[in-house]
Amino acid sequence: MSEANLALAHQFDDPEQQLDASTTGMWVFLATEVMFFGGMFLGYTAYRLAYPEAFADASNLLDVWLGSINTAVLICSSFTMALAVHSAAEGRRQKIILFLILTMILGAIFLGIKFYEYYHKYEEHLIPGENFTYAGPSPRQAEIFLSFYFAMTGMHAFHMIIGFGLQTYLVIEAWRDRFSAAYHTPVELIGLYWHFVDIVWIFLFPLLYLVGRHL
Amino acid sequence: MNSERIVSVRTYAVVWVSLLILTVTTTGIAFIDLGGWNGFVAVTIGIVKALLVILYFMHIRFSQRLTWVFAGAGFFWLAILLGLTMSDTLTRAPVPPPTVATQVGVQPR
Amino acid sequence: MNAQPLEQRQHYLNVSYGFKSWLLTTDHKRIAWLYLISVTFFFFVGGVFATLLRLELLTPQGDLVQAETYNKLFTMHGITMIFFFLIPSIPAVLGNFLVPMMIGARDLAFPRLNLASWYIYIIGGLFTLAAAAAGGVDTGWTFYTPYSSIYSNSNVALTVVGIFITGFSSILTGLNFVVTIHKMRAPGMTWFRLPLFIWAHYATSIIMILGTPVIAITLVLVALERLLHLGIFDPALGGDPLLFQHMFWFYSHPAVYIMILPAMGVESELITCFARKRAFGYSFIAASSVAIAVIGFLVWGHHMFVSGQSVYAGMVFSLLSFLVAIPSAIKVFNWTATLYKGSISLEAPMLYALGFIGLFTIGGLTGLFLATLGVDMHVHDTYFVIAHFHYIMVGGAVMGYMGGIHFWWPKMTGRLYPKALAKLAAITIFLGFNLTFFPQFVLGYLGMPRRYHVYPPEFQVLNVMSTAGASVLAVGYVLPLLYLIWSLRYGEVAGMNPWKATGLEWQTPSPPPTDNFEETPVVTREPYDYPAQKPQAIFPQGAAEHV
Numbered sequence: 001m002s003e004a005n006l007a008l009a010h011q012f013d014d015p016e017q018q019l020d021a022s023t024t025g026m027w028v029f030l031a032t033e034v035m036f037f038g039g040m041f042l043g044y045t046a047y048r049l050a051y052p053e054a055f056a057d058a059s060n061l062l063d064v065w066l067g068s069i070n071t072a073v074l075i076c077s078s079f080t081m082a083l084a085v086h087s088a089a090e091g092r093r094q095k096i097i098l099f100l101i102l103t104m105i106l107g108a109i110f111l112g113i114k115f116y117e118y119y120h121k122y123e124e125h126l127i128p129g130e131n132f133t134y135a136g137p138s139p140r141q142a143e144i145f146l147s148f149y150f151a152m153t154g155m156h157a158f159h160m161i162i163g164f165g166l167q168t169y170l171v172i173e174a175w176r177d178r179f180s181a182a183y184h185t186p187v188e189l190i191g192l193y194w195h196f197v198d199i200v201w202i203f204l205f206p207l208l209y210l211v212g213r214h215l
Numbered sequence: 216m217n218s219e220r221i222v223s224v225r226t227y228a229v230v231w232v233s234l235l236i237l238t239v240t241t242t243g244i245a246f247i248d249l250g251g252w253n254g255f256v257a258v259t260i261g262i263v264k265a266l267l268v269i270l271y272f273m274h275i276r277f278s279q280r281l282t283w284v285f286a287g288a289g290f291f292w293l294a295i296l297l298g299l300t301m302s303d304t305l306t307r308a309p310v311p312p313p314t315v316a317t318q319v320g321v322q323p324r
Numbered sequence: 325m326n327a328q329p330l331e332q333r334q335h336y337l338n339v340s341y342g343f344k345s346w347l348l349t350t351d352h353k354r355i356a357w358l359y360l361i362s363v364t365f366f367f368f369v370g371g372v373f374a375t376l377l378r379l380e381l382l383t384p385q386g387d388l389v390q391a392e393t394y395n396k397l398f399t400m401h402g403i404t405m406i407f408f409f410l411i412p413s414i415p416a417v418l419g420n421f422l423v424p425m426m427i428g429a430r431d432l433a434f435p436r437l438n439l440a441s442w443y444i445y446i447i448g449g450l451f452t453l454a455a456a457a458a459g460g461v462d463t464g465w466t467f468y469t470p471y472s473s474i475y476s477n478s479n480v481a482l483t484v485v486g487i488f489i490t491g492f493s494s495i496l497t498g499l500n501f502v503v504t505i506h507k508m509r510a511p512g513m514t515w516f517r518l519p520l521f522i523w524a525h526y527a528t529s530i531i532m533i534l535g536t537p538v539i540a541i542t543l544v545l546v547a548l549e550r551l552l553h554l555g556i557f558d559p560a561l562g563g564d565p566l567l568f569q570h571m572f573w574f575y576s577h578p579a580v581y582i583m584i585l586p587a588m589g590v591e592s593e594l595i596t597c598f599a600r601k602r603a604f605g606y607s608f609i610a611a612s613s614v615a616i617a618v619i620g621f622l623v624w625g626h627h628m629f630v631s632g633q634s635v636y637a638g639m640v641f642s643l644l645s646f647l648v649a650i651p652s653a654i655k656v657f658n659w660t661a662t663l664y665k666g667s668i669s670l671e672a673p674m675l676y677a678l679g680f681i682g683l684f685t686i687g688g689l690t691g692l693f694l695a696t697l698g699v700d701m702h703v704h705d706t707y708f709v710i711a712h713f714h715y716i717m718v719g720g721a722v723m724g725y726m727g728g729i730h731f732w733w734p735k736m737t738g739r740l741y742p743k744a745l746a747k748l749a750a751i752t753i754f755l756g757f758n759l760t761f762f763p764q765f766v767l768g769y770l771g772m773p774r775r776y777h778v779y780p781p782e783f784q785v786l787n788v789m790s791t792a793g794a795s796v797l798a799v800g801y802v803l804p805l806l807y808l809i810w811s812l813r814y815g816e817v818a819g820m821n822p823w824k825a826t827g828l829e830w831q832t833p834s835p836p837p838t839d840n841f842e843e844t845p846v847v848t849r850e851p852y853d854y855p856a857q858k859p860q861a862i863f864p865q866g867a868a869e870h871v
Contacts, residue, residue: 010839011424011431011508021433021507024497027285028499030692032537034289034297039541042297046304046567048254054562066243070636072235082222082272089221129553147554151545180237195272199265205238206257208246214253281506292534295621300570303625303637 007183019185024039025089026189033159037200044207054141056212058134061126061142062149063099063117067209070113071201077106078198085191088174088184096174096187103194107160114157114184121146149208156204159197168188222271230271237264335738335835351838355737356421358442358490359412364805366408366449371798373401378760378791384781394777395462396478402465407487408449410721411579414586415497415532416445418728419525421736423501425829425836426519428510428845433503437496445493451486455479464775466576469557469568473549481550484543491536491543494582498532501525508864512829512847514769516610519827519851520603523610524589527617531578531585535621539575540569566632567688573624581620584684584716585613587724588655591680594727595659597825598674599666602852605658612651619648629700638697645695652688656681667855669825672746676727679754687712690765708768714761726804733808734818738834741811745803753800759793826853 012018048055080102087095125133128147136142170190173179179187241260249256270276275286336353336795346354380388389397420438424431432438455461461483463472472480505526509518527801546568548554553563557568596603603609625633625641633641660680670765690712693699703709730750763786768774772783779787821830827850832841 009435010437011429011433013844023504024282024285024507025434025499025503027282028502028533031285031289031292032495032499034293035534036537036541036785038289038296039538040545041293042300042571043545043567045297046300046564047562049301049304050564064242064245064611068238071238075231075234075238078268078272079227082227083224086221086224086227121302130581143555144561144563147548147556148245151548151554151556155541155544192273195268198272199268201327202268203258203265204262206241206245206261210242210257211254213245214248231450242766288534292621296538296574299622299625299637299640300574302640303570303628303633304564305637306634307632308634 001191007185015183016164022185022189023192026192030192033196033200037152037155038151040148040155041203041207044148044152047141047148048211050208051138051141051144053212054138055145056215057138058142058145059209060213060215061121061124061146062209063120064209064213066113066117067104067205070110071205073106073110073113074198074201077103077110080106081191081194083154084170085187088179088187089181091179091181091184093174093177093179096184097171100167100171100174104164104171107164107167111157111160111164114153118150121150152204152208156197159200162210163190163194163197166193222274222277226271230267234264234267237267333833334837335833336838337737337835339838342500348568350431350439352424352432352435352438353836353838355435355438355442356417356511356736359420362442362446362449363409363413363417367405367413369453370404370409371801373397373404374794377401377583378794380777381779381787382791384651384779384784384787385508386777389777391777392462395464395634395775396460399461399464400456403461403483403487404453405717406465406579406583407451407490408445410583410620410717411494412445412497413725414590414721414728415501415525415582416441416493417529418521418590418725419497419501419528422732422829423504423522423525424508425832425840426522426827427505427508427510427513428828428841428847429504430839430841430844432500434509438500439715441493441496441500444496445490446485448490448493450537451489452483455482455486458482464602465544467543467568468572469546469549469565470559470563473546473557473568480558481547484547488540488543488547491540494532495536498529498536498659501529502533505529509777510845510847516607517788517847518610519589519852520592520606520609520613521586521589523613524585524592527613528582528585528589530614530617531582531620535575535578535582538571539579542571542575545571548858562753566628569628569631569721570624573627574621575619577624577627578617578620580713580858581616582715583721584724585616587680587721587728590724590728590731591655591677593825593827594673594677594731595662596852596854597731597823598652598669598671598677599663600669600854601666602850602854603658604661604664605654606655606851609658612654615651616648619644619651623648623695626700627693629697630704642695642697644851646692649688649692649695651685656685670747672741672743672750673727673731673823675747675750675754676723676730679750680720680723680727683723683754683757686720687715690715702771707764707772707774709716710774711761711764711768718761719757724754726750729804729808731823732829733811734822735829735834735836737812738818739811739815740802740818740822741807741815745807749803751802752796752803756793756796756798756800759868760790760797761793763787763789763792763793786840826851 008015008018012021081097084096084099084103087099094187121127125131127145128150132143132146134142167190170187173186237260244254244256269286275283281292336351347357376389376396380386380394386394420432458479460478461476461480462478463476463480467480467484492575507524545554549556549558555563557563557565559565560817592603592609621669623635623641623645626645629638690708694703694709694712730741767783767786770780770783818834820833823830828845828847831845
């Protein structure tokens with residue numbers, strides 16, 4: 001219990017209150033993130049209902065295998081993150097670092113695949129803007145679809161990069177032996193953040209990659 | 216209090232495998248024509264996956280009720296945003312194409 | 325027995341000196357001061373824009389500024405006042421100072437996050453000031469697409485980035501308040517013993533948390549469209565300008581409740597103290613605050629009745645907008661009932677509070693006019709709308725802010741201000757306000773459109789009245805700036821509880837020590853335990869001072 005008391009901020013009465021408040025704070029923050037991404041999901045929904053064929057068409061421009069692999073990669077990174085939190089709760093320093101680094105490797109693989117996909121789109125002139133050329137039907141609505149693709153996956157990737165930075169911080173702190181069974185709040189909070197980023201992708205994948213695949 | 220109960224590695228592993236299976240499922244079903252229901256099925260599977268992550272990876276299953284409220288509030292408010300906006304976009308009367316009579320400067324026959 | 329002279333006792337203002345001790349503080353009371361200075365600055369910046377607007381409108385012709393400049397003036401006026409004054413004002417100044425004290429805590433749950441909120445606010449403000457210096461924005465504070473996303477030649481991207489950044493300040497403040505109120509109440513401080521100021525800030529925080537992210541993403545999409553040509557709102561691609569409006573107003577309507585709910589919280593504190601009566605219908609007022617926050621999220625389409633929204637949706641939003649008036653009305657009834665047979669004293673804060681009731685009622689009732697589809701067809705985008713929201717924002721929110729500043733000034737500074745001058749300023753503001761904005765109801769009803777720098781000559785008399793009122797209003801606002809600053813050095817030393825009010829913040833010295841209380845209070849009494857001639861002895865030694 002002593003490590004927890006050392007980390008006790010002065011506005012709190014005891015470590016339980018601090019952990020409780022911190023975790024609640026992270027959940028409140030995640031609620032704001034739901035609304036933040038939610039705005040883009042609203043836009044996506046409105047246009048998909050308005051232009052179903054164009055969206056189905058444009059969705060087929062994305063590589064479903066890369067998308068599926070990325071989904072699996074992110075799910076695995078969520079698993080390793082959960083194991084990192086679990087190790088922190090057990091006070092096992094080596095395992096915290098191991099699972100955090102695994103999480104970061106998986107995250108890096110995800111981002112690597114993502115940027116490869118982006119580069120491909122760039123080569124095919126499918127980035128919305130002046131150079132956008134699409135030979136299929138409804139090119140303009142296809143451009144809207146791709147605008148959402150880049151905006152939503154781009155914002156998601158940005159959140160992953162932030163997560164990467166946070167995990168780096170955790171690795172450093174774990175290396176310095178700052179965590180124990182009594183005090184590992186930052187690991188838990190950043191774990192919550194990472195799982196949320198995973199959930200966003202869980203919805204992005206089918207909505208962006210799996211429209212009209214049967215056609 | 217949160218996470219006083221440590222979730223077992225086995226539980227995490229079961230959730231992990233379930234998520235991977237569901238991913239394969241949703242990708243596979245996408246290639247089958249469900250006659251307009253593809254979108255609904257995809258989102259439903261997504262919801263199941265999200266729930267698995269929230270309940271187990273994020274420990275909601277073992278958290279206090281207040282945390283459930285905060286976790287749910289975001290999604291509930293998102294439903295308001297989507298629902299009420301759709302009440303407009305789905306009920307707009309289609310704008311009729313311009314006829315001769317509505318073009319400026321043209322005499323109707 | 326008077327309080328000790330300020331210099332001899334250690335409190336949050338003299339515990340340390342120097343820039344670093346202020347710019348790196350985590351004390352919620354000092355952060356409140358950082359915000360106080362910043363929002364005052366932006367208030368006067370917004371006032372300068374308003375002055376130029378009203379000067380132009382003295383004559384029917386466009387003789388002071390060109391049309392494009394006029395567009396920039398009303399845009400910058402709106403942006404500055406809404407995002408950089410009204411939204412932060414009461415929560416970031418009075419809320420930051422008082423929320424921990426009112427619940428018996430030493431600080432907010434996340435003090436460093438609190439300081440970060442202020443820095444984020446300042447950075448956002450700097451972006452917006454930079455946009456103003458670079459020539460401003462002319463889209464209106466509403467940034468409707470596709471004008472803002474494609475066709476405007478003004479500094480849209482710079483401005484929306486500034487507002488985006490400041491939005492996070494709002495989100496983090498709301499997050500801090502919600503967690504603090506849930507998790508850090510003193511022993512015995514149950515939910516229904518909380519001051520109504522806390523209930524109001526809790527409700528406000530819900531809106532900040534759930535609404536602000538939506539405008540954040542909306543502005544990001546506008547910026548992306550402008551900078552990277554991601555065509556999301558572009559009609560040429562099949563984009564829907566109304567989608568922007570839905571997303572924008574989903575936040576911006578609840579935003580007006582962010583602006584008024586804290587003022588309502590202040591109102592409850594002022595009315596009870598200066599009528600020496602417990603709040604009539606406490607639980608109704610508390611529940612109404614939450615109801616306003618929730619229902620307020622369901623009405624945004626009433627800004628879009630004439631924009632092309634479906635008639636069906638228009639009817640739904642109209643009905644819901646009528647519903648949201650009910651909890652506000654409940655509050656007005658309850659405040660009035662609190663006044664009834666109370667022992668009224670007309671101190672300066674009470675003058676603001678009484679003005680609030682009348683002006684907010686007028687503003688709120690005219691909102692019902694606007695919520696009525698048939699009437700809105702005629703008065704939408706006219707001065708009727710402008711008068712409506714200024715009655716609530718200025719007659720309501722700003723009066724609430726001024727009343728709150730005057731009420732808690734002795735607590736924050738340990739000083740009193742000259743009472744006669746303060747009352748004079750309050751009356752000047754009230755009269756100047758009505759002269760400015762009541763003619764605008766008439767103008768709007770007669771058909772004068774908003775956002776035009778020219779108007780038909782028959783509207784000149786009313787416009788001149790409005791501008792005259794604005795100059796009186798300006799005097800009313802400058803007076804407190806002067807005497808409040810004067811009072812910091814020369815004001816009479818206030819005791820612990822100069823107003824003999826209830827509430828934990830009055831049971832600790834003025835100015836308070838850094839940790840607010842010598843020891844954690846234990847709450848045993850109901851709120852607003854008036855008539856309480858003596859401050860309650862809530863500390864174990866019962867050493868509360870008589871004032």
